[in-house]
Amino acid sequence: MKHSVCVLGGGSFGTALANIMAKNGHQVSQWMRNEEQVEEINLTGLNSRYLPNAPLHRELLATSNLEQAIRDSDTVFVSIPSKSFEQVVQRIEPLLTADKILISTTKGFNPNRFELMSDVLRRNPITQRIGVLSGPNLAKEIAAGQMTGSVVASSDDQVRQRVIELLKSPTFRVYESKDSKGVELAGALKNIYAIVCGLAKALNVGENTMSMIMTRSLAEMSRFAVHFGANPMTFLGLAGMGDLIATCTSPLSRNYRVGFAIGSGQDLNEAVGGIGEVAEGVNTLKMVVDEAQKHGLYMPLAKGLSKLLFDNAKLESLIGSMMTGEQKWDVEFATNEENSNV
Numbered sequence: 147m148k149h150s151v152c153v154l155g156g157g158s159f160g161t162a163l164a165n166i167m168a169k170n171g172h173q174v175s176q177w178m179r180n181e182e183q184v185e186e187i188n189l190t191g192l193n194s195r196y197l198p199n200a201p202l203h204r205e206l207l208a209t210s211n212l213e214q215a216i217r218d219s220d221t222v223f224v225s226i227p228s229k230s231f232e233q234v235v236q237r238i239e240p241l242l243t244a245d246k247i248l249i250s251t252t253k254g255f256n257p258n259r260f261e262l263m264s265d266v267l268r269r270n271p272i273t274q275r276i277g278v279l280s281g282p283n284l285a286k287e288i289a290a291g292q293m294t295g296s297v298v299a300s301s302d303d304q305v306r307q308r309v310i311e312l313l314k315s316p317t318f319r320v321y322e323s324k325d326s327k328g329v330e331l332a333g334a335l336k337n338i339y340a341i342v343c344g345l346a347k348a349l350n351v352g353e354n355t356m357s358m359i360m361t362r363s364l365a366e367m368s369r370f371a372v373h374f375g376a377n378p379m380t381f382l383g384l385a386g387m388g389d390l391i392a393t394c395t396s397p398l399s400r401n402y403r404v405g406f407a408i409g410s411g412q413d414l415n416e417a418v419g420g421i422g423e424v425a426e427g428v429n430t431l432k433m434v435v436d437e438a439q440k441h442g443l444y445m446p447l448a449k450g451l452s453k454l455l456f457d458n459a460k461l462e463s464l465i466g467s468m469m470t471g472e473q474k475w476d477v478e479f480a481t482n483e484e485n486s487n488v
């Protein structure tokens with residue numbers, strides 16, 4: 147069955163997803179606020195700012211008419227950075243109907259209060275047909291036709307099936323999960339550790355160290371997420387380990403590049419400014435370290451990175467806090483007061 151879909155956001159990921167669905171024969175409108183970008187995409191089939199090397203399907207319609215894009219769609223993907231997610235969702239709320247499906251692809255927390263993007267979506271009184279999409283999904287590789295796996299999480303089977311129907315293609319496989327909390331937290335949290343890994347790479351650490359950092363990152367992510375109700379097994383999947391590997395090892399990751407720039411001597415503003423796209427890990431770091439403090443969650447890597455980025459601590463302190471912290475169980479999902487382990 148062919149669907150009518152709207153993707154909110156004219157950035158890397160929104161464009162990559164919109165293009166897959168247009169290629170799959172669905173009616174796709176991609177909403178963006180920049181009129182010149184709308185004109186460029188519709189006239190040239192290129193999004194030169196975000197995906198300059200990806201010719202877009204001729205049926206992909208770029209638009210700045212939010213009302214029409216939402217009204218004509220049965221499924222809405224929100225690919226807007228977390229800092230602006232709430233304000234954009236508030237604009238579409240009057241246009242929603244009970245049958246519409248809403249999917250967040252955004253990997254971050256609402257900067258206005260500690261909540262995830264699906265929590266923002268769930269506040270609308272009209273439709274609760276909500277899902278989240280996450281996984282090792284570097285947009286430029288998707289647009290280049292690289293084999294990619296993603297996971298759609300929702301308690302609603304029809305929501306999961308709709309996303310699979312819209313996105314599955316010879317190069318894009320969509321797996322299912324019912325653990326929305328875990329999938330969404332994994333996607334947000336991994337951006338913190340992409341910054342750590344980019345920073346470590348700039349210091350020329352070896353593969354032993356990178357592997358230890360990524361493994362301890364997975365431990366911190368799952369410890370935090372399990373505390374907030376996630377299924378720990380989710381972190382062995384695409385949204386957890388999969389996305390951690392992709393984002394912590396690829397210069398295509400904006401968060402990895404922020405970390406590499408900082409490890410190369412730039413300050414945070416220079417590093418973020420030099421990327422020209424969103425780096426969700428910076429806001430996520432602030433919010434996660436605050437919450438970990440409140441709830442007594444042991445997250446030495448995140449805490450050390452926070453001191454480095456926001457308190458002008460020395461780089462050695464980050465390395466020190468990981469290497470000299472009290473030795474912990476290899477695998478455990480407990481707060482720092484307990485010693486239960488699996």
Ligand SMILES: NC(=O)C1=CN([C@@H]2O[C@H](COP(=O)(O)OP(=O)(O)OC[C@H]3O[C@@H](n4cnc5c(N)ncnc54)[C@H](OP(=O)(O)O)[C@@H]3O)[C@@H](O)[C@H]2O)C=CC1
Pocket residue numbers: 155156157158159160161178179180196225226227228230233234251252253254283284285286422423424426
């Ligand atoms: N890129 C990737 O590989 C992946 C990204 N994601 C996630 O998807 C989300 C979107 O990322 P991505 O597309 O890469 O981001 P980009 O930085 O590439 O693009 C951001 C897009 O959001 C738009 N935008 C920002 N603020 C507003 C606003 N207030 N109103 C309207 N539009 C706005 C920008 O418009 P403008 O150009 O006018 O500023 C731009 O079109 C992020 O949470 C990211 O973590 C998930 C998987 C992969």
Ligand SMILES: O=C(CO)COP(=O)(O)O
Pocket residue numbers: 253281282283284285337340389392393398399400401402424425426
């Ligand atoms: O989430 C992503 C890949 O899965 C993209 O990562 P960045 O936001 O760090 O570019």
